[in-house]
Amino acid sequence: MEGFDAKCGEKLEGVNVQVVLRCRPLSEEDEISRTPTVVTCDELKGEVLAIQSIGNKQTERAFVFDKVFGPTSQQVDLFTQSVSPLVSDVLEGFHCTIFAYGQTATGKTYTMEGGGKMAKNGELHSDAGVIQRSAQKCFEELEAKRAQYIMKVSFLEIYNEEITDLLSSKKWEFLDDKSTRRITLMEDGKGGVFVRGMEEDIVYSADEIYKILENAATRRHRTANLLNKHSSRSHSIFSITIHIKDISREGQEIIKTGKLNLVDLAGSVNVLRSGAGEGRAREAGEINKSLLTLGRVINALVDESSHVPYRDSKLTRLLRNSLGGKTKACIIATISPSIHCLEETLCTLDYAHRARNIKSKPEINQKTMESTMMKDLNYEIDHLKKELNATNEKNSIHFPRDCFLQEDEKKAIAEKMERMELKLKFKDKQLIVLQELYDSQQYLTADLIEELDHNQIKLEGSEKMLLDQEEKYQKAKCVIRENEHLIMKLQHSERELVEHAHSLRSELEFNDADISRLLCKIEHKCNIEERNQIILQRFQSHLTQQLHILLKIVSTSVMEQENQLQEIEDEMHSFVCGKAMATREYKGWVEKLKDLYCSGITTLDGLAGQLDQNSQLTFGKFYSQVLTHSTYVDDCLRGITFEADNLLKELQTDFSNQIFKLNVFGKLQHEGHQRTAEATRSISNTFINFLHMLDVHASRLSKILEETQIVEDQQLSKLEREFEECAAIEDKQLLEKVVEMLTSSNALKRKQVQKAINALRQNAHERTSNLQKEVSNTQNFTSLIKEQWRLYIEETERHYLENIAAVESRRFSLEEGLNDCIEKTEMGSLLWENSWDFTVSLGKETIALMESIVRNGIEANQKIRADISSGATTALENLDAGIKALQSSIDCSLESDDDACEKINSIIIPSLREQLDLKSRHCDKILEIKECVDKCVKHEYMGF
Known part of the structure; x- marks a missing residue:
């Protein structure tokens, strides 16, 4: 099974995650009720202004992103300016991931999967999403280069922390227990993960991908709530893997591999506003929990923390290499301009703005010889044969015993790592407390020094004023003495004049x-x-x-x-x-x-x-x-x-x-x-x-x-x-x-x-x-x-x-x-x-x-x-x-x-x-x- 972390060759310098913001227009209900808008988008400056009321005052908060698309933007604009360069990088041998993140009913699924059907002449509908346009661009460029290639696709769903393969060949209509179509997440021993039991379909045209998307869309968990009539209640990861045959300078045949992950995250939900019942409340809680874990991972990467909690949810484990790893990433944050969604909008803007500071180090996948690739395929075929023979023996172990023992050891190591992570979390908490205490002491010291300087300046000013007042006092005292002396002389002269006058x-x-x-x-x-x-x-x-x-x-x-x-x-x-x-x-x-x-x-x-x-x-x-x-x-x-x-x-x-x-x-x-x-x-x-x-x-x-x-x-x-x-x-x-x-x-x-x-x-x-x-x-x-x-x-x-x-x-x-x-x-x-x-x-x-x-x-x-x-x-x-x-x-x-x-x-x-x-x-x-x-x-x- 192919893991999410492949071998890498040529390295590039660290680059920031690209963050794109898209604002949906007001819904029909909002327009009828004339709901005020609190979000303004400036596409030229790449800036979003959100008006927030605090008490009786209104304040504006500004957020800057790599690209901003307003309510009037089209699907083709978003794809051409933000996604198309990443698709070209995939064909050069990079791993790229595109996220759609935001509150429910803000247009994530519409952005990724779009709407409308493909025309008979092969042209895309104007509402076609990122997945369809990316697939079509891949085929068009590969055909234009007349390259020899193999393209495989996979489609996973994460619902209530359970992974489901939406491309499974089993007959869904005869399955009453949905657990039979759930698969497990395994460690590959190289720091990455792979999905055991995941199917990959080889596709030869864009039409096949459109059909796969239509079939898989019917299997995804969707439900209606007060905010969205077709709300997706699960995370989906659609992956396109391309193996392209090329000729090296030495004349040898080599294979370069690129991979594109298209992630449609479930929208965060306000349980009270969405009107979710008991079952739906648990569903919303799991979604919010996984998104909260994703937010903590983003914060840890931005703060360059020594521990990043990837293992706290299956979503972050799958996306580990896409966040701060060796993959080029693009986050499409979707928001609503309505005043009713202001709190969720600000939360989305904060997360997206912080995600801009995540740095990844993309690497071009190592180009392998065709013979080496054939050996890897033969090894995988032998491994699958052993598993098939073990299954036929019906000894309750569906893969060889040595693999089973290796899995037990891996589980023991994983449990030990979890315990160590718990200890590490405890130490991190202690360190955070000590760091906060240290920072507070630093702030207090800085405030005291600033206050001391201010008081020193006041004291110097007061001393100068005191010296001026003393000088004025001495001058006034001299003037008073002179006046008193003059008055005494005048009085004495007056008395003498009166005496002589008589x-x-x-x-x-x-x-x-x-x-x-x-x-x-x-x-x-x-x-x-x-x-x-x-x-x-x-x-x-x-x-x-x-x-x-x-x-x-x-x-x-x-x-x-x-x-x-x-x-x-x-x-x-x-x-x-x-x-x-x-x-x-x-x-x-x-x-x-x-x-x-x-x-x-x-x-x-x-x-x-x-x-x-x-x-x-x-x-x-x-x-x-x-x-x-x-x-x-x-x-x-x-x-x-x-x-x-x-x-x-x-x-x-x-x-x-x-x-x-x-x-x-x-x-x-x-x-x-x-x-x-x-x-x-x-x-x-x-x-x-x-x-x-x-x-x-x-x-x-x-x-x-x-x-x-x-x-x-x-x-x-x-x-x-x-x-x-x-x-x-x-x-x-x-x-x-x-x-x-x-x-x-x-x-x-x-x-x-x-x-x-x-x-x-x-x-x-x-x-x-x-x-x-x-x-x-x-x-x-x-x-x-x-x-x-x-x-x-x-x-x-x-x-x-x-x-x-x-x-x-x-x-x-x-x-x-x-x-x-x-x-x-x-x-x-x-x-x-x-x-x-x-x-x-x-x-x-x-x-x-x-x-x-x-x-x-x-x-x-x-x-x-x-x-x-x-x-x-x-x-x-x-x-x-x-x-x-x-x-x-x-x-x-x-x-x-x-x-x-x-x-x-x-x-x-x-x-x-x-x-x-x-x-x-x-x-x-x-x-x-x-x-x-x-x-x-x-x-x-x-x-x-």
Whole structure:
């Protein structure tokens, strides 16, 4: 009897099982009930989309196959694109197998056997299936080549785990016991199986095959259910074996053998939906069991498991060589687009998609000499004669005794293998549990490491935020202290002013006009100062705009430019501080003038009080006191004039200092620009050196990676030894009573560890190659950056020259503005001298008024006293108003300075941020390289 595993010769490389998906159209009942479809087929892309509802959401699952045929596809399309190449391979001497797999009522039998009858002119019906078209193609090609051949066919059925020969020559109509037509599955001793008692019919035309199919179709187990009126309840395997005679190059006659297995699997059944009864439920259970075993075989082959459960069902034993063996295989998965079959459809798609990963190693069957084949046939004839003689002896053994003993030995070996397989399954389960525990620990470790990295990043961000907040807090604290100090000074000044104001009431009558004029002059002086402030603010605003433009131009520089910007900020801060100090000096001089006037007014007030009290006693001496008072006023005015001259001189000196500072500032700006240009050039050189060093480090990195790979290989060898020691310790602790199982488990573990280590080494070599490519790309990118940096340096130098010209022009305009301020100051000095002359004449007029007052005497004394009191009150109010106006002007000046500082900060801070962004981008590039190294080094250990 011919086995399913033949001798092989020429080998091909491992190829994946071809998986073809076919979707049937909706049935008439589904179309009448307008059943929605959940499957979409894209034949061009070879993709199937299935819509799955999970809760209230709909998700699409995509599956890719070698070929996809939609509901409108024809039988001829499927055969031409997917099956025809395999038939040609059979004629070249390969073994090929074609499966039809899927849920019941999805068109498996229709795809394999088709429908309709053959026309009288020999043409196939359009509904003809894969079997008919394959047979016709074989005969057509053989006849076209005029080859000498022998074609044999067999047809097996597996129903409830029993094998039946559908081509048996016995008279079916006289057989009441169907067990007489069941045959057995035997081991051939070479790792394959053969069917004892199977008949093979020799065919000479396609018509004979069609007749065989029609007769066998009536013998197959079919039944009707709620899903399919003609549902096949058994698996069928139709085999075509072709022996072709050929002439070798040496002129010898040889025989090449090809075999085509066409498998129509029974459809999986949902017992509740199909409406199966008790007997049919058992039948459906057996079908689902065999299909489940087939699925486990596919999973084991995909996972490259050491044990594949072929022996768990007769179907998988027969198809052993077709799945992952030496046979070319094609799986035709059939599905229904109806929403009612969604669960079974997804299951079929999952199995078919996993089956694409099965690899087989097809081999062309060895071409044998005709004489050798004749010897094999003669041996088989002698063997059949011995069996016939043994049957005629009627000794209850239907084949020779030595064959019977061999069969007993084979059965004993098979039972022993089954026991060993049970033990192996137990060990596999234990290994799976340990592997799952190991994987869970790996996942947990990876999650913890990822969480640790995330927390570390958060901690660094929090520390940066904390440092920023502390800096802001210190700055705010300094500002608060300055404000508190200023408020205390203002309150102290206010208290002193109130105390001095009360002492001025008695003497304000004589000096009311003088004070008014003096206040007017002071107010005029304040206006001049305010105009000066406005000019300085405009200068400051214009200077801020120029700085803003300058900062925009040089904003692309790195750390040295950032330091230069910091120096500019310090210079502006010192300028504003100097301005604030000058303002405070002005305020101090105003307070001195106020103190002087207050002291004079206090003296006058005391004299007025004495005059009111002693007017009757000292009236005769009043004239001398008036002269003394006039002399005192004259001295006070001279002192005030002297102080005012000193004040104007100091103001001129301050303006000169401001001019000097501005000149110095211009020189500093010029030097700063030069330093910026030099810093930019140094940065350019540094960056070019950095790029050069990056190239050097990249080459070093390649060397380090090669050394790291060697170290990793050593560590992996060490890990392999440690794992073997650990496995030995665990096996000794856990399996002390099962020594035989321990031996097999150790071998399996060593094999898996060696396989994992080899895979890790291969991955390490691949990652090393990829990293070397990345280093080469980095070097190319570095060259490009060098060219871009050279262009940037040329552009920066051009901007530098433009900035120098702009600063020089601005310096000349500032000098002109300061000269205007000096001229206005000189005009103020002339105005002050005129005020002094006016004050002298006013003193003389006051003496004349005093003489008239003396003549009036006591009669007007009380009236004068009342006028003095009211004048003192008015003067006090005017003084308070003047003080408040003076304070408000000083505050406005300080606020304008603060606004200028804020504007400067608003210009400088974005520039600093841009510098930090540029720095961060460089850091990101370095971090990318570091991450690549970490990915190559760390992930190997993490992945293990």
